[in-house]
Amino acid sequence: MTTTLTRAGSVHSWDLSTGVDGPGTRFVVFTSGCPLRCLYCQNPDTWHMRDGKRVSVDDVVAEMSRYRRFIEVAGGGLTVSGGEPLLQPAFVGDLLHRAKALGLHTALDTSGYLGGRATDGLLADTDLVLLDIKSWDPGRYRRLTGVDRTPTLAFARRLSELGKAMWVRFVLVPGLTDDPDDVEGIASFVSTLSTVERVDVLPFHKLGAAKYTALGLPFPLAHVPAPDADLVRRVREQFARHHLPTT
Numbered sequence: 556m557t558t559t560l561t562r563a564g565s566v567h568s569w570d571l572s573t574g575v576d577g578p579g580t581r582f583v584v585f586t587s588g589c590p591l592r593c594l595y596c597q598n599p600d601t602w603h604m605r606d607g608k609r610v611s612v613d614d615v616v617a618e619m620s621r622y623r624r625f626i627e628v629a630g631g632g633l634t635v636s637g638g639e640p641l642l643q644p645a646f647v648g649d650l651l652h653r654a655k656a657l658g659l660h661t662a663l664d665t666s667g668y669l670g671g672r673a674t675d676g677l678l679a680d681t682d683l684v685l686l687d688i689k690s691w692d693p694g695r696y697r698r699l700t701g702v703d704r705t706p707t708l709a710f711a712r713r714l715s716e717l718g719k720a721m722w723v724r725f726v727l728v729p730g731l732t733d734d735p736d737d738v739e740g741i742a743s744f745v746s747t748l749s750t751v752e753r754v755d756v757l758p759f760h761k762l763g764a765a766k767y768t769a770l771g772l773p774f775p776l777a778h779v780p781a782p783d784a785d786l787v788r789r790v791r792e793q794f795a796r797h798h799l800p801t802t
């Protein structure tokens with residue numbers, strides 16, 4: 556008898572979602588571990604790889620296969636999210652490859668900070684990249700995330716040159732990411748990319764605040780309100796003026 560060993564990775568959880576993590580109904584795998592510390596992060600329980608559950612690619616594929624017909628009928632697929640999936644590029648690459656082999660649409664949800672770790676092979680198995688561009692101003696980006704924005708912009712350009720479809724995601728936080736010049740910088744940059752299908756302006760919310768409490772951590776934006784409808788409209792219009800479809 557022969558035994559096939561598949562790669563293992565650190566995974567926080569998986570779930571089904573519709574509408575936000577790619578087209579159709581998605582089987583979403585949340586990997587553990589992230590090098591960023593976004594002030595508005597709603598998933599601080601995914602920050603450390605050591606806190607995840609060690610599972611094999613076979614384990615994930617077996618679970619995903621239970622929903623395969625449902626996902627196919629709903630025009631969906633697999634989305635690998637996090638945490639930051641590209642912290643575990645070999646595991647994630649195998650996962651995407653197996654999903655493609657099953658004929659499923661695949662999406663990768665990433666900050667782009669570790670885009671250099673995504674091989675061309677991994678990207679060949681990825682139909683869509685959900686790319687977060689969190690701020691344009693380099694200092695603000697660093698204050699918001701703890702890291703430099705340069706790798707994300709380089710990854711965005713590479714995806715564009717490869718012809719890889721992207722949904723750009725931007726979290727709108729009053730007083731933090733709503734500066735008109737900052738939004739304009741992102742919109743101008745994104746409009747130079749050739750494969751962006753849409754820009755999702757995601758209003759900041761505090762649904763993850765309880766996770767900070769459970770972890771004994773302060774939620775840095777506890778005092779910040781959600782953006783009002785006028786602000787969300789203004790920012791969406793800024794992107795729309797650059798002929799970018801927005802949601």
Ligand code: SF4
Pocket residue numbers: 589590591592593595596597598599601637638639666
């Ligand atoms: S990149 Fe995502 S998971 Fe990582 S800290 Fe930022 S919001 Fe949280």
